[in-house]
Amino acid sequence: MPTETFFKLPNEKKSKILQAAKKEIATAKIEEISIKNIVEEAEIARGSFYQYFTSKEDMLAYLIERQMEELKQKMEKELQKCNGEITEVFLTIYDCIIHQMVKNKDRKVYAKIFANVKAGEENYFLKPPKEEKQDFYEKYIQKENLKITSKEDFRIMISIFQAITSFSVGHTIKTKDFEKERQNLIKRLSYIKTGIEKGGSNVC
Amino acid sequence: MPTETFFKLPNEKKSKILQAAKKEIATAKIEEISIKNIVEEAEIARGSFYQYFTSKEDMLAYLIERQMEELKQKMEKELQKCNGEITEVFLTIYDCIIHQMVKNKDRKVYAKIFANVKAGEENYFLKPPKEEKQDFYEKYIQKENLKITSKEDFRIMISIFQAITSFSVGHTIKTKDFEKERQNLIKRLSYIKTGIEKGGSNVC
DNA sequence: TATTATATATGACACAATGTCACTTTGTCA
DNA sequence: TGACAAAGTGACATTGTGTCATATATAATA
Numbered sequence A, B: 001m002p003t004e005t006f007f008k009l010p011n012e013k014k015s016k017i018l019q020a021a022k023k024e025i026a027t028a029k030i031e032e033i034s035i036k037n038i039v040e041e042a043e044i045a046r047g048s049f050y051q052y053f054t055s056k057e058d059m060l061a062y063l064i065e066r067q068m069e070e071l072k073q074k075m076e077k078e079l080q081k082c083n084g085e086i087t088e089v090f091l092t093i094y095d096c097i098i099h100q101m102v103k104n105k106d107r108k109v110y111a112k113i114f115a116n117v118k119a120g121e122e123n124y125f126l127k128p129p130k131e132e133k134q135d136f137y138e139k140y141i142q143k144e145n146l147k148i149t150s151k152e153d154f155r156i157m158i159s160i161f162q163a164i165t166s167f168s169v170g171h172t173i174k175t176k177d178f179e180k181e182r183q184n185l186i187k188r189l190s191y192i193k194t195g196i197e198k199g200g201s202n203v204c
Numbered sequence C: 001t002a003t004t005a006t007a008t009a010t011g012a013c014a015c016a017a018t019g020t021c022a023c024t025t026t027g028t029c030a
Numbered sequence D: 001t002g003a004c005a006a007a008g009t010g011a012c013a014t015t016g017t018g019t020c021a022t023a024t025a026t027a028a029t030a
Helices: A006-009 A011-027 A037-042 A048-050 A054-078 A086-102 A105-114 A136-140 A149-176 A178-194 B004-008 B011-025 B035-042 B046-054 B056-080 B086-103 B107-115 B135-140 B151-175 B178-194
Strands: none
Touching: A006 A011, A011 A054, A011 B004, A037 A048, A054 A086, A086 A105, A086 A149, A086 A178, A086 B056, A105 A149, A136 B086, A149 A178, A149 B135, A149 B151, A149 B178, A178 B151, A178 B178, B004 B011, B004 B046, B011 B035, B011 B056, B011 B107, B035 B046, B056 B086, B056 B107, B086 B107, B086 B151, B086 B178, B107 B151, B151 B178
16 A cells, blocks of 8 residues: 555646556566656656555555456446346456456556466456455346355356456457457357256257 | 576486476565576576576476476376266366375475466466367367357367366465365356256256 | 597676665745 | 754665676597
């Protein structure tokens, strides 16, 4: 978290610093992000940076948190419009994420953040906002048509969709074939909905 | 790739260097891996390191490739035993990966590599060996019982399983509740097999 | 064997980036 | 106006990187 000093800064200066940080993130490889570049771009002294943030990581974490906040807000707005079908919900989430990574003014920042999500950590993009860890997905998804008998099962089901959605976003960014990858995701979701096995009336 | 010089080295020395590198990877945060530590541990001069590898990344890539080679071999051996059912195949893959990350002498190296797989790049752990990009999975999976009509669909189906398996490994390493997470994966696989939707005879 | 050529090994060095700190400037309030 | 606190500054010590001229070992040749 930035220091109190940072928050007390005039908005212009704050925004200039954040803008410089975003530019650096968008431009440099994540492991080569340099405070030197940021302070030069923001036209502040090196020492000042450390008066605002305790470290490079501190700054990055703050910036990521802000961007995710923005994403989550847009996402919630879109999710309101869903009819509660789980596949629709996750397609919406996918669309929101892709939109941020392609159309948003900070698209390169989003893309860089996403590309650097590690398997060993939670995916910010799919992690529910802090207050509503458990209930976030329940709010938007109708359970009536699902083969679940417990909350635990519901969570397991959600995790399937999270994994698929995350995977699909990754692929989309790599191939940049937005049409195709969206269709692929739809196929994946439909497979999950009705099963991959032949037989039974669950056939597409 | 290491230089010719490196490969010409006596096995003992080579192995001492690789051992030092592994120790560093197992110990340090990925972004803090230091050649300094490696050369000290391996008791070679700093300059020598650069005679063997062109850069830190070069060394890491080589080491990762070696470890993945080892993993893939073990994996193929286990896959031979499978009956061709897609869920069994991916459970086997999961078990192999977890085994390497928990029981293998280089378990910490494997765990560190896995934890640092990024969303923006292919997951080494699930990427087929270089020669057999396309056919790797086809070799072990029976398609007869699957609702697929094209190679393309088969690949999409595989990608679902890859995503789930990777996700499950990640969770397992995080929670360290091996029993539970394996059961969760089994549930996920079963959901994918028969679908998550109520109705139809595909119910569990 | 002596001599030359080639390959390997070495650590001092230049460079680059980090985080700190003593000092300066600015702002506030009695 | 003065004096105290808050914010700003850039030189500095530190740490790690990759390079390079030089030293040493190994092989090849006469």
